[in-house]
Amino acid sequence: MTQKVALVTGAARGIGLATSKLLIEQGWKVAMIDRDASELAIAAEPLEQGFPFEYDVSLPDDVDKMAEAVISTFGRIDAVVNNAGVADFRPLAETTFADWRRIMETNLDGLFLVSQATIPALKKTKGALVNIASISGLRASTLRVAYGTSKAAVIHLTKQQAAELGEFGVRANCVCPGPVRTKLAMAVHTPEIIAAYHDAIPLNRYGTESELADLITYLCSERASYVTGQVIAADGGFESTGVGLP
Ligand code: NAD
Secondary structure: OOOOEEEEEOOOOHHHHHHHHHHHHOOOEEEEEEOOHHHHHHHHOOOOOEEEEEOOOOOHHHHHHHHHHHHHHHOOOOEEEEOOOOOOOOOHHHOOHHHHHHHHHHHHHHHHHHHHHHHHHHHHHOOEEEEEOOHHHOOOOOOOHHHHHHHHHHHHHHHHHHHHHHHHOOEEEEEEEOOEOOHHHHHHOOHHHHHHHHHHOOOOOOEOHHHHHHHHHHHHOHHHOOOOOOEEEEOOOHHHHOOOOO
């Protein structure tokens, strides 16, 4: 049987690395994309079916080269996990245009560019796009003006992709993680935010990278063959409570 190929962005650590490892366990080859060359090399080194590609998803030229390199190496792409992301928790009044652009360039422009560059390959395999947004894209807060807006746009872009690509057999779904103790989250979650999340989340805890990877790999797989255009929160029940984001 042909081995399936996934392309995972932001694969050097956190949710992207956990997803890459689980896909490999499930029999996939994974093109692991990240702009952090040293962390990527260390992450991919022990993974026999994990192949590091150093590219920055916010740069159009890099993304074109990335798509070419992955296709010429593997000949196909069956799933794309748009996971690379950066965070910044600030209110509108304290967000400069440079802060805004930094978030949009990776979280939104990068996702758009990687999707466009890989959709021709996904059409050939009737593959899947899995876009990683956030509960911050579902709910407004006094912080996160750029981050939350970028993630809300990812949610909408996913629905556009599902509507447009369904006739080609390509599925597009969106995962909204709740808080997970990764480098990204721990740089912006103050002790107050951590405590408030513990109280507000019905399961009273942060999620883990592997809990997110379980959902993401399901959406990549044939087991999700009739699931498209969906926005699924893996957040310990937070979104169901109606409580505001801390
Ligand atoms: P992380 O910081 O641990 O990993 C992100 C990876 O993306 C890093 O390896 C980084 O080098 C890479 N990256 C960032 N910008 C890039 C770019 N322009 N090009 C290539 N690589 C780039 O973060 P994480 O928590 O694992 O985040 C993964 C995704 O999950 C992000 O989209 C994030 O917004 C989302 N998310 C995380 C949480 C959380 O609590 N951790 C919650 C909601 C959503």
